[in-house]
Amino acid sequence: MSLNKKEPQPFWKIKSLVEMSAKEWESLCDGCGKCCLEKLEDELSGEISYTAVACNLLDLETCRCARYEQRHQYMDDCIQLDTKNISELKWMPSTCAYRLLAEGKDLPAWHPLVTKNKNSAIEAGITIKDRAVTAKDAKDLEKYIVDWPE
Numbered sequence: 001m002s003l004n005k006k007e008p009q010p011f012w013k014i015k016s017l018v019e020m021s022a023k024e025w026e027s028l029c030d031g032c033g034k035c036c037l038e039k040l041e042d043e044l045s046g047e048i049s050y051t052a053v054a055c056n057l058l059d060l061e062t063c064r065c066a067r068y069e070q071r072h073q074y075m076d077d078c079i080q081l082d083t084k085n086i087s088e089l090k091w092m093p094s095t096c097a098y099r100l101l102a103e104g105k106d107l108p109a110w111h112p113l114v115t116k117n118k119n120s121a122i123e124a125g126i127t128i129k130d131r132a133v134t135a136k137d138a139k140d141l142e143k144y145i146v147d148w149p150e
């Protein structure tokens with residue numbers, strides 16, 4: 001007699017964002033680096049435009065923050081993403097795992113937690129790799145406005 005053993009469900013399918021451990025929460029970040037791009041807000045409409053200019057702390061090769069643990073010491077305006085503000089930050093990219101789960105959606109097939117390959121977001125071409133410059137090399141942000149991320 002063969003028993004059909006069911007695979008356990010991954011944590012993001014059975015836990016809400018508030019139920020996740022700090023380690024689980026951190027592992028949701030796919031490392032796209034898109035939220036670390038400078039943004040411009042239209043004074044009249046309030047509309048947010050992304051630029052292809054990355055925060056000086058972002059490593060353009062790995063698309064990860066080079067000073068992640070100390071980032072708030074270096075960057076006053078770096079937002080600490082949490083379960084309370086994720087639904088309010090409408091400019092977060094539509095591919096962001098935190099946004100997807102907060103909207104009741106699943107992780108995409110290319111997400112590193114799904115593929116078990118830490119480079120799969122880069123390999124899928126959804127990161128800022130080869131598409132961004134670092135802030136210290138960009139003078140006029142308006143010249144770098146892009147129509148991605150969505």
Ligand code: SF4
Pocket residue numbers: 028029030031032033034035036081092093095096097098
């Ligand atoms: S947009 Fe989301 S998934 Fe991408 S780097 Fe930022 S927090 Fe991580």
